[in-house]
Amino acid sequence: MEQNEGTNIQPINHNHRMYEVHPMYEVTKVLKGKGKGKKYCNGCRLVLSGPSYRCEICFDLLKSAGQKEFYLHKRCANLANKIQHPSHSVHPLNLYTSHHPQIGRTISCDDCRDICLGFIYLCEQCDFKLDVKCAALRTHKTAVSQEKEMARVTESQHFNHHHKLVLGYCNDPIDETKCTICELPIIGPAYFCREYNCDYILHESCLRLPQKIEVPFQWNEVPFQWNEVPFQMHQIPFHREHVLLVASSPMKIQSHSVMLALLR
Numbered sequence: 485m486e487q488n489e490g491t492n493i494q495p496i497n498h499n500h501r502m503y504e505v506h507p508m509y510e511v512t513k514v515l516k517g518k519g520k521g522k523k524y525c526n527g528c529r530l531v532l533s534g535p536s537y538r539c540e541i542c543f544d545l546l547k548s549a550g551q552k553e554f555y556l557h558k559r560c561a562n563l564a565n566k567i568q569h570p571s572h573s574v575h576p577l578n579l580y581t582s583h584h585p586q587i588g589r590t591i592s593c594d595d596c597r598d599i600c601l602g603f604i605y606l607c608e609q610c611d612f613k614l615d616v617k618c619a620a621l622r623t624h625k626t627a628v629s630q631e632k633e634m635a636r637v638t639e640s641q642h643f644n645h646h647h648k649l650v651l652g653y654c655n656d657p658i659d660e661t662k663c664t665i666c667e668l669p670i671i672g673p674a675y676f677c678r679e680y681n682c683d684y685i686l687h688e689s690c691l692r693l694p695q696k697i698e699v700p701f702q703w704n705e706v707p708f709q710w711n712e713v714p715f716q717m718h719q720i721p722f723h724r725e726h727v728l729l730v731a732s733s734p735m736k737i738q739s740h741s742v743m744l745a746l747l748r
C-alpha cells in the first residue's frame with residue numbers, strides 16, 4: 485500500500501466483521517484539523533482525539549456511498565468483537581458496522597436512541613443494539629425521561645407507509661440523513677422504519693402533516709400547478725369557499741412539499 489503523508493509505517497490491525505483484518509496508519513496532529521475541519525471517528529462518531537488511525541481499505545469500500553475518509557480512534561480500531569454489557573446482561577453483544585449486510589436497515593441505539601451510522605454492538609437473538617459511545621459507559625441509562633418531558637411518542641404510523649415508525653435522533657456529524665418526504669437533512673428527532681431494506685425516515689414535523697387539508701380556494705380557482713401533483717381534489721358539498729386536497733397513496737414527495745408550503 486502506498487504510504488501517504490501523515491501516516492505511520494507501522495500498521496495496526498482492525499477487524500469489524502464486515503471486512504478482513506485491515507492494516508491502519510497512524511494519523512498525525514495536522515490531519516485532525518480544528519473547528520469546521522474537525523475529523524470524526526467512523527466507529528463511535530465522536531471527534532478524533534488521542535491516538536487515531538485511518539483505514540484505506542474501509543475508505544475504498546465506502547467511497548461509492550459518499551465516504552470522504554475513514555478514521556478510527558485507536559480504541560475504536562481495537563474494539564472487542566464480543567462484549568458483555570449491563571444494558572443487556574442476558575446475552576453477549578457482537579460488533580458490527582451499520583453497513584453490514586446482516587444489519588441492512590436503519591438502526592438506532594436502544595439506550596440513547598441515536599440513529600447509528602458507525603459501529604454497533606448487537607444481540608442478534610433479541611435485536612438489542614448499543615452504539616459504541618453507550619457501550620463505553622458500562623452503565624445502564626435510558627432516554628425515556630427525555631421523551632416524557634418532550635411528550636414525544638416512541639412509535640407512530642404514517643398514512644403513506646405501511647410499516648410502523650419508531651423514534652430516533654439524527655445527530656451524526658459525518659453523514660447526512662435526509663427526510664423521505666421533504667428531502668431536507670434531519671437533525672434531531674426523526675421517525676424511521678425498522679424493516680429490513682426500508683429506509684423510510686421522516687422529520688417529526690413531516691410525520692404530522694395531515695393527509696387531508698382544506699384550502700381556501702374555489703373549485704374553479706385552484707392554481708393550475710396543483711393539477712400536476714398527485715392530490716385528489718374534492719369539492720366540499722355546500723361549501724364553495726374551500727377545496728379539499730387529499731394526498732393520494734402512494735404519495736409522491738413533491739405533493740407533500742406543496743402541502744408543507746400551504747401549511748406554513
Ligand SMILES: [Zn+2]
Nearest residue numbers: 525528557560
Ligand atoms: Zn471512536
Ligand SMILES: [Zn+2]
Nearest residue numbers: 506539541542
Ligand atoms: Zn478497515
Ligand SMILES: [Zn+2]
Nearest residue numbers: 593596615618
Ligand atoms: Zn447510544
Ligand SMILES: [Zn+2]
Nearest residue numbers: 575607609610
Ligand atoms: Zn439478547
Ligand SMILES: [Zn+2]
Nearest residue numbers: 663666687690
Ligand atoms: Zn421532512
Ligand SMILES: [Zn+2]
Nearest residue numbers: 647677679682
Ligand atoms: Zn418500511
